[in-house]
Amino acid sequence: MPSDDMPFLRHLRLCNTAVVPGDRFPFSLGDKLAGWIDPAIADRLEQEGLGSRTKGFALANPAELEALGEKLAQEGFYRSHHELFDVMTDLDQPVIARIDRGALPLFGLVAIGVHMNGLVRKSDGLYLWTGRRARNKRLDPGKLDHLVAGGVPAGHSPAEALLKEAAEEASIGPELAAHAKEVGRILYALNRPEGLRRDILYCYDLFLPESFEPVAADGEVESFSLMKLEDVLALVRDTDEFKFNVNLVLIDLFLRHGLIDPHSAEGRALQNGLARGLSPASPGKEHVTVPA
Template identity: 55%
Template sequence: MSNKSFSRTLEPFLRHIAACNSAVLPGGRTPFFCADSQIGWVSPSTVQALETLGVRAGQKFGVSAGADLFPLSHTLCEMGLYASHHEAFDVRDDSGTVLGQVDRGAIPVLGLAAEGVHLNGLVERADGLFLWVARRSMSKRLDPGKLDHLVAGGMSAGLDPQTTVIKEAQEEAGIPAELAAKAQAVGRIHYALERPEGLRRDVLHCYDLLLPEGFVPVAEDGEVESFHLLPIREVMVLIRDTDDFKFNVNLVLIDLFIRRSLFDPADAAILRRALSGQAA
């Protein structure tokens, strides 16, 4: 493939992947521990706040036990480092063991890993493959008004990905549990980037769900302004030419385009390596 061809066909997609992998670690950050497990990366400003609280685990910044994590997150909220989401998220070590919980808003402040789900709501029609797209409410705390998946959400404390999909599908799009349970797990995407709210180190559990042609989503929880059923190639053009979608949705949709053979094999291989964090 020539450089000219590479730039013309793939650069618009690769830029979305690069944008979600912009964080350099440690990049001036300090490791944050729970007992002997490093679980996060904290910025200099957060280090200052932790120093005033005397938050150390031995000679390291952190807590001595998982039970201390949620109280710490509450204190950081009271200090004005973030606004509470009033939702607890599990904190895991590298093996996936749950160590404790924090308020969801504290996750980027402490540079913790977080998990969520993204569901491609697909409709196969005689005239091609279509995708349900949601427009986020203008009242959303993050990325108001951006385009989004039909269903997407963080994994609250005590839940697993499948349970989260079923829960979010009902709340966000009115999808009955028996239909949402048919969603197929198709992969995971990791990334790390700087955002206004802090360091995002996310793991996205990706799902596909084939929906009946007659299904029409209903916003149950007020987080979605509207739903739109679009041809998959129209969605591909939006990803290529705009920043209309919420930042991480781009990655999940690029993965969908690869799996649906919308790129030629050589381009698909390059994009697949980029999504997995390997050099293109």
């Protein structure tokens, strides 16, 4: 059991470990700051004539970012996902470029994902469908996950990406998935082995019939389980069984359904942290103070 008297806050702390700039270097697309360059590629970008460690880096033509990302993958700086993501300079800014999703952390660029709580209402309360990530997954193999979650590919809205992921990950048809309700979005910035993650998660709830049985269509999930929501809360409170960012979406769910008191000291800190992050991801972001 965690000794912290605010046990859920530890998940927010773990997802907000980035201090910007730290040892990273500013990266601009056009004339706007967009990201933070990892030291692992700084020398290579200097060779490309894109700036320096002392003055920062910039790509005058954002359309050239995709080709730059492909070149770095071919040279072994990261492992390509063969999936392009849209690139924007910050939250709620327009899309100005795209790059392979595997390169986003090296450039410290904003990435967008979708997470869906697959809920079932029974006579004895709420239940949540969870998935166990396949053991061969690149990130967080074997961890518990949402029924549906994934990144938003280039050219897709979050709602479109959710329909795509629902079909691929749990065989949920578009007619049923279209009933998912957007319930909020969560921000965090953390250091990961792959680099700086600056993620925005669009969160959805979908109430499923008791007769529903998920089927993994893409091989990314090894099994599904239907769990009572109170049991899910205990796992999040007491363990690290869930993939790191899934904990944040579940904490938001617990707050909305009163399993965590939103008016308590921890509840207020959680709500602030989920909405704004606990550390600034870019200049101008307000730093949220977290109780020690």
